[in-house]
Amino acid sequence: MFDILKRIDKPCDLRGLSNIELENLASEMREALFNRLTKIGGHFGPNFGIVEATIAMHYVFDSPKDKFVFDVSHQSYPHKMLTGRRNGYIDDAHFSEDSGYTNPDESEHDFFNVGHTSTSIALAAGLAKARDLKKSNENIIAVIGDGSLSGGEAMEALNIAGAMKSNFIIVVNDNEIAIAENHGGIYENLAHLRETAGKAENNLFKAYGLDYIYEENGNDIQKLIELFKKVKDIDHPIVVHIHTQKGKGYKYAEQNKEPWHWTAPFNRETGLPKVNFGGGESYSQMTIDFILEKAKKDKDFFVITPAMPGVIGMNKEIREQLKDQYVDVGIAEEAAVAVASGAAKNGAKPLLFTNMTFIQRAYDQISQDLCINNNPVTMVMNCSSFNILTDVTHLGIFGLPAFTNIPNLVVLAPSSAEEYKNMLSWSVEQREHPVMILMPGNQVTHREADIDYSEINKYKVEKKGSKTAIIALGDFYQRGEELFDAIKEKFSYEPTLINPRFASGVDKKLIQELEKDHELIITLEDGVVEGGFGQKIASYCGTRNIKVKNYGLEKIFYDRYNPEELLKEVGMTTEQIIEDLKCF
Incomplete structure (x- = not known):
């Protein structure tokens, strides 16, 4: 297995293959995708659909002199296989060495660490x-999916590209769907x-002022090799529009493109996930139930998602x-x-509703269109917790510093x-404020x-005590309960446990009350400390007679971390906090 793929150490090795060998290579690459995705999951449909196009691009162009920029890089796995990283797909022991996105730390053939969409044309225009x-002469190639074209950055970049007077190749990979169906007039x-x-x-x-060429298959x-040969070394910008099949080579993905955009580990024969997601309660289902019930009762209510x-x-x-x-x-x-x-x-x-990232x-x-005008919009953010999405491009941990200060x-x-x-019920009905609700990432x-x-900004005292006050925000409230019990056991007194509810402000009246019989406030937050929730409290208490200790994450682009190990790294496990308290 993988006899041909193992012979490809760098893209130029493709040129020694016959037409039949190139076709067999495509089959081997799909087998390699199966090997990885059935075991650890990942982006399925985009990668299965672009195998042939990736082979053809690397056959014609000379990477890394010729530079490829993959939009969102959901479709970059075949590119990685042909640029020295095949072991991340054919050898289970090497899976962790290969991220799910293009990554310059992995290879000279990658130029950007990208996981958000609509970016490739603008980034590639900068390279050009x-x-x-x-005064150099390499080809610059931006690869973008049809779904990504609706993003403002992509449209702005097409406008820029249309005025360029030099080589710039934009490959539009049109498989007729984004993650879900496409929406908008351009489609x-x-x-x-x-x-x-x-x-x-x-x-x-x-x-937009761009030249254009189309390939149906x-x-x-x-056909793709001939197409790319036509545009190689072109002296002006051109769109190469190719029509591909998302999920090609696997019937379940071909027939059900939306659920197979990304997949958890799955059984190849049945298409069923290997992971048991359970049948219990979930905050996602609560959100859907709320939406459906509200929509039936109130025709002024609607949901919007990008x-x-x-x-x-x-x-x-x-x-x-x-x-x-x-x-x-x-x-958009x-x-x-x-x-x-x-x-x-x-x-x-x-x-x-969407993801925080x-x-x-x-x-x-x-800030401008919504909050200056103070219009009552409810925004529900999923994946704002540190323990859900851990890829560097998809972190939700910066949401608190970003949005609690608007x-x-x-x-x-x-x-x-x-x-x-x-x-949810209060926010949708009130007419005084724009509201962002962080969907919990914990078990229900x-x-x-x-x-x-x-x-606004009224915290809730869940357990009244003395000496130490624990203010535990959102997903970390349960950690606050655990810390409450540990302090009671270790130091033989009951602290105060507070559920702040509001991440965007300080309950000044409560802080003043705490000052009377507390020496220390501990804040726990599921996000970056700097500029976040706890520092608001620390700033208010700066000239007051009470100390504040903030616990949260550092201002770092963490990547593919183990959440519990990260908590130890930043010193915020219950045991570590108890040790810190010995110094107060």
Whole structure:
């Protein structure tokens, strides 16, 4: 097995293969993908669909002199196999050496560590600009999927590329779907281009000033080799539009593209996951239940997402059930926030949901279009916890410093199922503030909770004690309970345990009360300490007669870490905090 793939140490080795060997190589590469993905999971559909195109690109171009930039790099696994990293796919012992995204630390054939979408054209345009300044002559190739074209950065970069006067090749990998179905007017034009074999008079790429060429069979190696030979060393920017099949080579992925965009480890014969996700309660299902119930009762309510329905498990059937009360703006977080703000201004009740790592792209719109105008939009952020997404490109741990410091934005951190559901209900109905709710990343817990959160920044004292106050935010509230018990056992007194609920402000009145019979405040937060929740309390207490010790993560781009080991690294396990308390 992998006889041909083992002969490819670098891309130029492809040129010694016959046509039949190139086809067999494609089969071996899919077997290598199966070997890795059935065991550790990863992005399935995008990589299976681009195998032939990757072989053809590396056959024609001369990487790393010729430079490839893969958008979002969900489709970079075949590229990695052909650039010296095949062991990460054919040898289980080497899986951990290969990240799920392009990574310059791994190979000279990678130029950017990229995991967010719509970026490749702009990044590659920068490479081309530097090349032209240096008077060199390499080809610059940006690879982007059709779904990513709806992102503002991609559109801005197409506009830039249209004015360039030198070599720049944009490969549009069109498999007719993003993660879920594509949304937006540009996709009608893409469909028309496919239907006319690229000959449609109305051509969005030419409208940007770009040259254009089309290949219907984007999974035919020989046709693609001829296509790329035509554009190699071209002296102006051109879009190479190829039509590929997402998930090609595996019937389950070909027939069900959305759930097979990314997969957990699975059984190849049945397509069923090897991981037991359990059948119990989940915050995602609570969110869906709330949305469906609210939509039935209130026609002013609707949900909006930037191409991320799967983040809460909102499948196609649920989306169809919501009808006009569901809006997907495509990969366009900035537009999602602005549309929601406009809808709220006109009396609607929008709930926007996505992952924390992606909403960072809309910081300016949250600040300018939403919060300056103080419109009542509810934003639900999944994966804001340190223990869910651990790839460096997808971290949610920067959300607290980023968003809790925007004026008018109320950031809520629920610590139980009841608190989460009550916060959703309150936020959607209130008309005073934009609200961001951090969906819990822990296992579901239950506890009595308030139903009204209109008294902004009012913390809740769950257990009244003395000497030490534990203020444990959101997902770390359960760690606060554990610390409460440990202090009681170790030091023979009961501390005060506080559930702050509000991540974006300080309960000054409560802090003043604590000062009377407490010597120390401990803050626990599921995010970066610097600029985050705990430092707000420490700043307020700076001239007061009470000490504050903040526990959280450091301002570091962590990558593929073990969450529990990370807690030890930053000194915030219960045992380590107890040791720290001996010094106070």
